[in-house]
Amino acid sequence: MIPSSFEYFAPTTLSEAQTLLRRYGGDAKVVAGGHSLIPLMKMRLSEPGYLIDLGGVDELSYIREDDGGLAIGAMTTYYDIESSPLVKTKYPVLAEATALVADIQVRNKGTIGGSMAHADPSADLTAVVLALEAELRSGSSRAQRSMPAHRFFVDTFTTTLRDNEILTEIRLPALPAKTGGAYRKFANKASHFAEVGIAALVTIDGGVCQRVRIGVTGAGPIASRARGAERALEGKEPTQRNIATAANRAGRGIEFQSNIHASAEYRAHLTTVYARRALEEAVSRAG
Ligand SMILES: Cc1cc2nc3c(=O)[nH]c(=O)nc-3n(C[C@H](O)[C@H](O)[C@H](O)COP(=O)(O)OP(=O)(O)OC[C@H]3O[C@@H](n4cnc5c(N)ncnc54)[C@H](O)[C@@H]3O)c2cc1C
Structure with a gap:
């Protein structure tokens, strides 16, 4: 040790x-x-x-409004995020998920940038940044670049960051009006890592789900978007039946992990159940 x-x-x-x-x-x-x-x-x-x-490096620790959205410095701690009035107002789903990470000791020191760069397949915030369609900004001594979250995560513990790059900022775009969000996870009892975690965002206008974004973590080797489930609910009324149909598709394309904590079959089941719960809550908060 x-x-x-x-x-x-x-x-x-x-x-x-x-x-x-x-x-x-x-x-x-x-x-x-x-x-x-x-x-x-x-x-x-x-x-x-x-x-x-x-x-x-204090310049990497901040939360500020940016172009209608938020820019969060990579060294911002979980605690700073969960307790930020700006985050609570503009992206309550991020505050909700962050408060569920580990325990207060981990949240006092752990950072959003560390979570992104580490790309643990069971990390909570990966699902949230995917659903929020965040941009991740990184830089070396020579150049800066920006990448959408769905391209940043490549595989288990693997991102597109190069050896000479530092992740500097996570940028959250403005959300459409009448959007509700929720994060629901089945947590490991010891570490609180997500055996399965679902971040859902639903925009409802005219009684119809106009826009649905779902991020899934814990289920497979890498956090991912549940695009099949998103498409299944978009353009539909947010009825229990339509939500259940969409939730049934949340696991499509995921190569479910099996380990000492949960079998692949159990994770597939949890993905459907927690997708339904997250979508129901997001719908109830929309508008
Ligand atoms: C007991 C325990 C329970 C936990 N439970 C949970 C949980 O429930 N949910 C959850 O999501 N996580 C959980 N975690 C993980 C925790 O969230 C970590 O803090 C997080 O994964 C990494 O953040 P960090 O700031 O500690 O990064 P570090 O450990 O410092 O770094 C992790 C990796 O990222 C790289 N890195 C860090 N910052 C940057 C940067 N700016 N640019 C480039 N590379 C960078 C480092 O080189 C390293 O490879 C838990 C951890 C512990 C110890």
Whole structure:
């Protein structure tokens, strides 16, 4: 349980951190809250020679209004998000999901950027950023780029981030009026990670679901959008029957995981049940 030796850096600006990352490349790792990386280092599943601590890079910690939406700095903690009046007002589904992550100790240190970059298949916020159609902004010492969430997550613990890049910002676009959202998860009793978690957003106008967005986490090797379920409900009245039909399609295309916590069959069942619950709640909050 003792990590292999490494050199530690504590930059105070983003550009300093990016310069260090360029210098040490593939042998370096940035650390944010450390709740995922430090355990991996202690188990020697990750052995970076250089550790670049982003904890002192204050410019990466913020929540601000941006073009009708919100821009959230990568180093913003879960606690800052769940307690933000801006997030509670504009994206209550994000505040709701964040408050369900782990326990208060983890939420005090863990960051939204760390959660995105780590891409744990059972992380809560991955489902939410997918449903919110967030853009993830990253940068190296040379260039910046932005990517929609559905292209950012590539596989289990794998994203499109390059070795020399730091995730800097999560941008949430404005939601249409009359949109309701909900996050529902079946949580692991010990860690609170999602065995299955569903984020649903429904926009209702004229008594019809005009727009539906659903993010699924925990079920498969990677968080994903439930596009079949979204299409099944769009253009329809939000009746219990239509919601149930859509929820039945939430698992389509998912390669369900099986492990000591839940079998693939059970996760498939949970996906339908929690999709229905999240959609029902989102509908009741719409308008
Ligand atoms: C007991 C326990 C229970 C937990 N329960 C839950 C839960 O219920 N739900 C849930 O979603 N999560 C849970 N987690 C995980 C927790 O949310 C982690 O904090 C999170 O996954 C990673 O965030 P972090 O800031 O700690 O990142 P770190 O551990 O510091 O980093 C994780 C990875 O991301 C990289 N990284 C971090 N920031 C950046 C950046 N800005 N740019 C590029 N790369 C970066 C690091 O190099 C590392 O590879 C739990 C963790 C613990 C210890």
